[in-house]
Amino acid sequence: MRLNVNLFNVVLTGVSFLFLFTAFQAASLASQNVLEAAAREGGGSAAVGIGYISLALLYASFAICNWFAPVVLMLLGYKYTMFAGALCYVLFVASFFEPHAWSLYLASLLNGFGAAILWTAQGAFITMCSDESNSNLHFSIFWALFQMWNLNGRFSMESFFPAVLTIVFDCELLSLLFSQPVSRDYMTTCCHTFGRSFVLLRSKIMLAMLVPSGFTGLCATFQSSLFATCIGHTKAFDPNAKAYIGLVGVFIGLGEVCGSLLMQLRRWIPSTGLLAIIGYPSALISAFLCFALLPADSPMRDSDQKTYFAPNGLACCWPLLFGNRGKPQWKRKSACIAGQ
Structure with missing residues (x-):
């Protein structure tokens, strides 16, 4: 039976996002409570950072960097852009191992940049793998796989996160090595790509x-x-x-x-x-x-x-x-x- 390359790409992308966001969303959900507990252990010091500020920096960086994400996608291509974005997520999760305000906030800013290029590449990649007849099906498959990160249960930070980080690297490498190429219909300049974002906004x-x-x-x-x-x-x-x-x-x-x-x-x-x-x-x-x-x-x-x-x-x-x-x-x- 002939392999459906487009469907294979969609499923592999969904599985990769499943493992990546298992770690990230667990850290995001518990960030404020975890950092408050770490501050109490440190005698009430705020040097560990504040979860709300961390996420505010992350999503502010996410919003700003979305303007530049198409340029990064054009330079690196779909697979390498998603891989680079996933690395930024891993750095954010790793910052909770030994929380410090400066490292947490820096990792949050980097994660915002990584989120911008990751989600831009993901949307463009699945769109390139789809047409009008199967776009709803492909996006449904991706979101169903992606949201299954919530159903794996919750383990302790010490035993869960190191294993997840290893799986994240393995799955993203699989996505990098085995995702089938998708043809590009056109090439364009960085300036044209950046300017086109403002044209689309109107x-x-x-x-x-x-x-x-x-x-x-x-x-x-x-x-x-x-x-x-x-x-x-x-x-x-x-x-x-x-x-x-x-x-x-x-x-x-x-x-x-x-x-x-x-x-x-x-x-x-x-x-x-x-x-x-x-x-x-x-x-x-x-x-x-x-x-x-x-x-x-x-x-x-x-x-x-x-x-x-x-x-x-x-x-x-x-x-x-x-x-x-x-x-x-x-x-x-x-x-x-x-x-x-």
Whole structure:
């Protein structure tokens, strides 16, 4: 049977991202709680850094470097750009082994650059491997594989991270060595590539995508670190408050995998736009439930404030499963529109 090169590329890319983000998202979810614990062990010193500042630097760098990512992609190509971006993620995860403010913040800035080139290369690579007939299928496969990072459980920092770092290098090397080449239809200059980004920004499609992109970014910010920090700070969960942080990742993954599978219901729901619209009220209901179940000051400190409903660990995680069903649909629909 003849190998489907394009499908092979999509699956291998999804598996590589699965292992890479297993390490990164575990560090991101627990960053604020881990650094607070490290500061307490050091006598209350803030020299270990602050998780919120670290992630703010990361995503600010991510946003700025996205303007230059197409130039890097043009110079290095798809595979080498993804490999370089993955190395930046590894440096960020490694900074938690011995946390210091300067190394954590520097690694966050580098990770922002790596994220920009990695995701730009990933989107361009899968788009090049797809056409109008299978683009939804390919992006669904990628996101389903990618979001399975949440379902592997949560182990301790000491025993889990070193093994994951080794797997990350192995999988990214496999992606580098065995991904099949994809033909390029054109070559262009760096200046033209950089200038074309501003031309695309003024197009009607890109302007229309600003609002859903901002909304998904807001949801991602809440779920990547803020919600897990709130869970860890809620004293009503003691002594299991920190243990529920792992469940946060599991429920995020379940929600996004279910959302990826919903994209395949084209036989019964012919419009993918309708599926994306359904995800919007799901996200709003999820946000309201989180507001009602968690203390108002839990993002900043340990809290025992009263809430509208009695906090329960599993009940607080269910809104993530419910609200994350729409995010894969928005991301994949945006990627398909941009690719076309």
